[in-house]
Amino acid sequence: MKRRHLLGATAAGLAATAWPAFIRDAFGDGAACDEKGTPAAASGSLVQVSAAFRRARQANRALLVFVIPADDSAKWERGHxxxxxxxxxxxxxxxxxxxxxxxxxxxxxxxxxxxGAGSGEPLLVVVGTDKVPVAATQLDVALPSYDGMRRMAAGGREEQLKHDERIAAQRIGALGALLRKGLGADARDVEARAASVRARLVKAPPAGAHWAIASGCGIDVEGAKDSGLMACGMGHVPSKSRRFLYFFSVDGRGASTR
Structure with a gap:
């Protein structure tokens, strides 16, 4: 028994050395290093993912990734x-x-x-943290578009507001259903669990993003000094879209793309 245990531990150790550097780091096996023993360099956003993976594993949770699209215009749509x-x-x-x-x-x-996270740019990816190889599941759904300018021209402001509320409800409902499908729909303590989510992700943004406010003629990134971005001509912003996740980097002088 002891010999088998020793062989198993040795095999696990050898397997761990073959993991990607950031898997080793995220699983708590010390700072990731290259083949020369030098700490591996990484982009700021990659460090965010690695740190979130580590937090999830330590808390015995899965990691849920809100996927940031590569295209800048798609960043705006998904952030809203x-x-x-x-x-x-x-x-x-x-x-x-x-x-x-x-x-x-x-x-x-x-x-x-x-x-193994897969191809494309799904809305969400669920990453298991309890075993290696790491299992990942993509969650995706088509979201309706506001099509705001044409609606405004066709029906006026009152019609626009009704349309916005209807589309927002459809988008929120689709995302909520996607989360229940991918993460489970436990009916226990729903109100308390939702309150904990609001305290954790609404008061402050999820790691890797900023909260921002869009007025239709400018953007204010919350918590960033001198981050007001003028963008007059953006036009109408649906009321439920005004506070959104801003997927761009921000410094003291303003904002720049990732």
Whole structure:
């Protein structure tokens, strides 16, 4: 028995040395190093994913990745959709998030840590943290678009507002259903779990993103000094989309793309 245990431990140790550097780091095996023993360099966003993976593993949770698209225009669209969910989702929509660690990351960075994360740019990826190889499951759904300018021209402001509310409800409902499908729909303590999500992800943003406010003629990134971005001509912003997840880096002088 002892010999078999020793062989098993040795095999596990050898397997661990073959893991990607950031898997070793995230699993708590010390700072990731290259073949010469030098600490491996990484981008800031990759470090965010690695740190979130480590937190999830230590808490015995899965990691849920809000996927940041590579295309800048798609970043805006997806950031608004996630903002609608977190700020206005019902208890049943948000409660599944209570059991996971959440981080925002590009698929390119996620795949450096989890090569099996899959292709494309799904809305969400669930990453297991309890075993190696790491298991990842993509969650995706088509979200309806506001199509705001044409609606405004066709029906006026009152029609626009009704349309916005209807589309926002559909988008939030689709994302909530996606979370329940992918993370489970436990009916226990839904209100309390949703409250914990709001305290953790609405008051402050998920790791890898910023909260920002869009007025239709400018953007203010919360918590960033001198981060007001003028963008007059953006036009109409649906009311439930105004506070959104901003997927760009921010410094003291303003903002720049990732």
């Amino acid at each position: 959709a996630f903002g609608e969910l977190l700020n206005f989702g019902a208890d049943g929509d948000l409660a599944p998030l209570a059991g996971v660690e959440v981080v925002c990351a590009t698929m390119a960075d996620l795949k450096k840590l989890v090569p």
